[in-house]
Amino acid sequence: MSFSVRMIGKVGTRLRGSLQTLHCGFTRPHLATFLEQVHHRHAALGSRRALLFSTLAPSCDLSLEYKHGRLVLEVPLPSRHEKCLFFLRPMLMNVGDLITDLQREDSGLTAAVLSKDGERVANSTLIEALLGKDFLLVINDVCYNVCPPEKVFATSEHATDIEDMKHVVHLLHTALHLPEHHLLRERQLLEKLDNLKQELTPLEKMKAQLSQTAEFHSSRVLWTGMALLSVQGGALAWLTWWVYSWDVMEPVTYFITYGTSIGIFAYYVLTKQDYVYPDAKDRQFLHYFYKGARKRRFDVKRYNELKEELAEVEEDLRRLRNPTQLQLPLEQIQPRP
Amino acid sequence: LETSKAFNFCYKTPFGLIRMTAVEVPFLYVGTLISKNFVALLEEHDIFVPEDDDDDD
Numbered sequence: 001m002s003f004s005v006r007m008i009g010k011v012g013t014r015l016r017g018s019l020q021t022l023h024c025g026f027t028r029p030h031l032a033t034f035l036e037q038v039h040h041r042h043a044a045l046g047s048r049r050a051l052l053f054s055t056l057a058p059s060c061d062l063s064l065e066y067k068h069g070r071l072v073l074e075v076p077l078p079s080r081h082e083k084c085l086f087f088l089r090p091m092l093m094n095v096g097d098l099i100t101d102l103q104r105e106d107s108g109l110t111a112a113v114l115s116k117d118g119e120r121v122a123n124s125t126l127i128e129a130l131l132g133k134d135f136l137l138v139i140n141d142v143c144y145n146v147c148p149p150e151k152v153f154a155t156s157e158h159a160t161d162i163e164d165m166k167h168v169v170h171l172l173h174t175a176l177h178l179p180e181h182h183l184l185r186e187r188q189l190l191e192k193l194d195n196l197k198q199e200l201t202p203l204e205k206m207k208a209q210l211s212q213t214a215e216f217h218s219s220r221v222l223w224t225g226m227a228l229l230s231v232q233g234g235a236l237a238w239l240t241w242w243v244y245s246w247d248v249m250e251p252v253t254y255f256i257t258y259g260t261s262i263g264i265f266a267y268y269v270l271t272k273q274d275y276v277y278p279d280a281k282d283r284q285f286l287h288y289f290y291k292g293a294r295k296r297r298f299d300v301k302r303y304n305e306l307k308e309e310l311a312e313v314e315e316d317l318r319r320l321r322n323p324t325q326l327q328l329p330l331e332q333i334q335p336r337p
Numbered sequence: 338l339e340t341s342k343a344f345n346f347c348y349k350t351p352f353g354l355i356r357m358t359a360v361e362v363p364f365l366y367v368g369t370l371i372s373k374n375f376v377a378l379l380e381e382h383d384i385f386v387p388e389d390d391d392d393d394d
Binding site: 223226227228230231232233234235236237238239243248 | 372
């Protein structure tokens with residue numbers, strides 16, 4: 001309810017304002033005095049006559065927008081009664097260039113660029129500075145309001161504030177204290193490295209032993225496989241050439257081969273691993289390794305953790321050492337391959 | 338840093354060939370023994386006798 005009342009009030013004041021100007025027009029019908037009044041009110045326009053509106057100014061007369069990444073101004077040329085596209089370069093062109101281009105395109109044209117308040121803009125102003133707000137383009141006494149589009153490439157130029165000051169102070173502090181900090185950090189890392197290596201030495205020994213026995217066991221598995229293959233070969237050869245003939249033995253050999261392929265597929269189903277010799281051997285190796293570790297009570301998880309920490313510390317040291325000797329900024333952490 | 342080294346992929350088992358023949362030949366013979374016993378077993382229990390099967394001519 002109150003909202004509509006407020007709206008009515010606003011509309012009423014607007015109407016009254018427009019009525020007043022109309023009233024002025026009616027009471028002093030003489031054109032010259034009316035213009036004089038106008039002239040007096042908008043002295044900034046100088047001797048130019050301009051269209052004035054009693055209601056709100058229209059939003060945009062000329063289109064200024066980005067087409068294919070370039071800024072384009074569409075201007076209706078007065079003498080040719082057609083619209084012309086002008087491609088602007090905001091960072092390179094200034095207002096004087098634009099006016100020169102307009103005049104070159106249409107010789108009977110006089111143009112001027114005014115700010116929103118009606119003040120004239122200097123010719124040396126870059127177009128970029130103009131694009132912040134709406135501006136007026138006056139062509140042959142016809143005033144057009146131009147609204148620039150949303151900024152596509154905004155510069156990070158801004159007034160210096162407290163954040164920038166803090167940033168500079170931070171930079172100074174870093175520049176003064178960084179080498180010292182690097183040396184301190186290096187010493188810390190070296191200490192950590194020593195600790196880790198000390199803890200790892202007995203574990204490394206046990207791991208080496210376990211690896212050796214596991215390797216021996218898995219190798220034995222391989223040679224057993226070799227033996228089984230030769231047994232099968234010998235048996236079938238004897239049966240084929242000395243006892244029965246090939247016609248008897250062929251189906252037997254086919255079913256033995258088929259049985260082998262069933263076995264290989266079963267290997268995949270049970271282990272979720274392809275049956276390839278290196279991987280199968282590694283799998284056996286790990287099996288024997290963990291069996292041995294369980295028997296000798298070797299904490300594999302702890303060992304792995306220590307090894308990972310060691311790798312990290314060594315990597316940090318490597319990153320740190322180069323700049324300490326060369327006084328260069330640190331390189332970022334690379335993802336491990 | 339990547340260096341193009343020529344890696345030595347050729348892992349050679351020491352005394353490889355000798356060990357291989359030492360495993361293969363005896364087990365080949367073991368295979369023939371197994372098959373001989375197997376044939377004798379089949380003939381004994383009369384499951385499959387070769388002479389009775391050659392009557393396709």
